[in-house]
Amino acid sequence: MTIHFSEGLIASPMFSGLAPKSVERLMRVARPVRFRRGENIFLHQSRADCCYVILSGWVKLYRVTPNGNEALVRMHSQFETVGFCDGLRDQVHSYGAEAASICRLLSLPTAEIRALAAEDQEFASRLLAHTLSALEQMFDQVESLKTQTAIQRVAAFLLRHARRVEGRTVVELPFEKSLVAAHLGIKPESLSRVLARLKAHGLALNQSEIEVVNRDLLEGVIRSDPADAWA
Amino acid sequence: MTIHFSEGLIASPMFSGLAPKSVERLMRVARPVRFRRGENIFLHQSRADCCYVILSGWVKLYRVTPNGNEALVRMHSQFETVGFCDGLRDQVHSYGAEAASICRLLSLPTAEIRALAAEDQEFASRLLAHTLSALEQMFDQVESLKTQTAIQRVAAFLLRHARRVEGRTVVELPFEKSLVAAHLGIKPESLSRVLARLKAHGLALNQSEIEVVNRDLLEGVIRSDPADAWA
DNA sequence: CGCCATCTTGAGGTGTATCAAACCCAGTGG
DNA sequence: CCACTGGGTTTGATACACCTCAAGATGGCG
Structure with a gap:
């Protein structure tokens, strides 16, 4: 019933269609992790040295404002990716991530992702397309909040x-x-x-x-x- | 006083550091365009066959909702880029663009941009970094709207x-x-x-x-x- | 059963929108 | 030079949307 890790990876839109060689390479450094509901996955402003693919469950991305208020930025579910946004640029996370339910993730070192993107052109363009669609979803969200x-x-x-x-x-x-x-x-x-x-x-x-x-x-x-x- | 087109191009964060060969290639197909304040640059849902670099002035990106309401999504100014988001994916524009002041733009055919991204790896990774920072800015906007x-x-x-x-x-x-x-x-x-x-x-x-x-x-x-x- | 977290309901307050009118000011034309 | 115009901005009165705080209801689960 549970999805094997590599199946989960290639089921993710970001990695589907990846050359088998590249998949194998990623799987060597991928590590499965589990979180209970409410557990912290990574903190806002922490170094983004891991990205994640969601195998099951829900993850919430949020920010904490100076006055202690919390803003939920996005929710992510199965086969979506988390933390790439900052990992790809080798920066600190621009949001925190928390398990909104029991969830299983696949953790991938960002260094490896960046290296792969530099070598595998197909993957790089997939990354770009993925980011662009995330951007468009944020446009949707802003539109709905404003109107x-x-x-x-x-x-x-x-x-x-x-x-x-x-x-x-x-x-x-x-x-x-x-x-x-x-x-x-x-x-x-x-x-x-x-x-x-x-x-x-x-x-x-x-x-x-x-x-x-x-x-x-x-x-x-x-x-x-x-x-x-x-x- | 006015900036020469190619200077404008390389002053843009998206194109700075580009190989001279690539710059030359883009400049062959780039065309300068002017708009008066209030003039339409492109419409929401129109084919995105041109992207723009702003040489001077302000451009507003907006959406019109089914009930006729308008949502201002972003404002862009000098050396920022407009319309790449959909152009890179060969889709229709996910927002409309209008001149918020007198402005001069450089129009670039999206087909050429895509071709260049496929060949020039440095440019491709620059595109990605640029998109990621746009995404982060949208996070900021959502955070401020929600909190x-x-x-x-x-x-x-x-x-x-x-x-x-x-x-x-x-x-x-x-x-x-x-x-x-x-x-x-x-x-x-x-x-x-x-x-x-x-x-x-x-x-x-x-x-x-x-x-x-x-x-x-x-x-x-x-x-x-x-x-x-x-x- | 009783406990706990989650969800609902109520009363009252604050924030922002709406509609309408007045204002300011740069251009325009007498 | 001054009235006229028209866009953008301000002000006022009022209405609605959403929040806050606090009290109840619900529903899983030991």
């Missing part, structure tokens, strides 16, 4: 995570609600209230299960301008 | 742009106030009010001139937790 209200962000999040099971469209929250709230830039209490308000807009809440009963209505919440009132 | 209030973001912005002239610390806004507001994720009216409130925290406003009279006080505004009240 959408909390309700709209929640609605969009729910629709993104909605899956059809047995004819119904249900949303399984990928991680606990307080993390979902931080991810969307609001407080847990607000998330709770927003979910309650969305019951009037195509959402049904039956004891911890979230169901989308009217997709169009929910999409309407996202489309509508905050200036206009939706009752 | 700081409007007043704190304004204070931080002012301190970032404060310069010492003739013994006084003054802030010259790089572009008009409505753009500063959009950049910080607030409305122009709010920016106006916030500036007025900051007069009690080390800022002086003398008819369109902004002066930092007490840096520590301003920094205190940023440090303090929004929960605590600052009168």
